[in-house]
Amino acid sequence: MYRNFDEIADSARILGPRRAAVLFPDDPEVMEATAEGMKEGLISPVLVGEKKHIEATAQNLHSPLEGVEVVDQSDPQKAANLCIDMVMRGKASFVVKGKILTTYLYRALIRATRELAPDQVPCTLCFHEAPSVNKIFVITDPGVNIQPDLATKEKILANAVQVFRALGCNNPRVMALGAAYLDGKPSIAACHAKRLRILANEGRFGKCTMVAETNLFDLFDGHYVQADLLPDIFMVPNIEAGNILVKSIDHLIGGIRQCVTVGAGLITLTPSRSDGYEARMGNLTLGIVLAERCKRG
Helix, strand or coil: CCCHHHHHHHHHHHHHHHHEEEEEECCCCHHHHHHHHHHCCCCEEEECCCCCHHHHHHHHHCCCCCCEEEECCCHHHHHHHHHHHHHHHHCCCCEEEECHHHHHHHHHHHHHHHHCCCCCCCCCEEEHHHEEEEEEEEEEEEEEECEEEEEEEEHHHHHHHHHHHHCCCCCCEEEECCCCCCEECHHHHHHHHHHHHHHEEEEEEEECCEECCCHHHHCCCCCCCCCHCCCCCCCCCCCCHHHHHHHHHHHHCCCCCEEEEEEEEEEEEEECCCHHHHHHHHHHHHHHHHHHCCCCC
């Protein structure tokens, strides 16, 4: 298992270049990361979006587009569908989100997942590094599924465990987060966590270990958090909790984050709009490794 993003970047440099469909790259930092990714031999991009805006952005950054395929498409949903279709047909290894609302990409991925694997749901995986934690851990799903029911959480967890095991963690530790009680009764999140643990013990999600606790205070009995025993995958009860947790790690703990959205083996890089050049370069290397490790059959 990769312990940090530097190890992932080193692996990506060996695996590259990979064909990447860059969706609406008419943003300076997206274009800069794309150009640098080409220069470093990480990606061979096809740029999808409004051609005049792509060319103007490249010109302003003095990034030549000679030899780079540009697909002119101004409609954001059609452009997102096209990029996902390229990955489905093996014409690209993964999609890179640029200057576009993530909603369009989610819609395209949901459609593709229903077509390729109706028993699955796409979900966003936020990979994190944090100070004093000597490993990468994941939070899911702070992106696609707003208020998932138990059946949806089963599919999210199966997806997350599969991806994590593909990265070399043969037995990931999982914690389903949630309040134990609400209005004096076991909360829905706690009931879901209990059921998911039963399914995990039955082998429903592949080899993994799901802890009984639903928060770190109980897991470590109020004492110092032990990094080796920290869960590898945190499943959040809903999208709001996921967003709060992800942003707290970013801004309060000083963590490093890389977000991808996966479904039916399709890899889409979904960085935040605020992510700069360095974060986007790291996102590219994660995409390369995931595309290799999570190849569809």
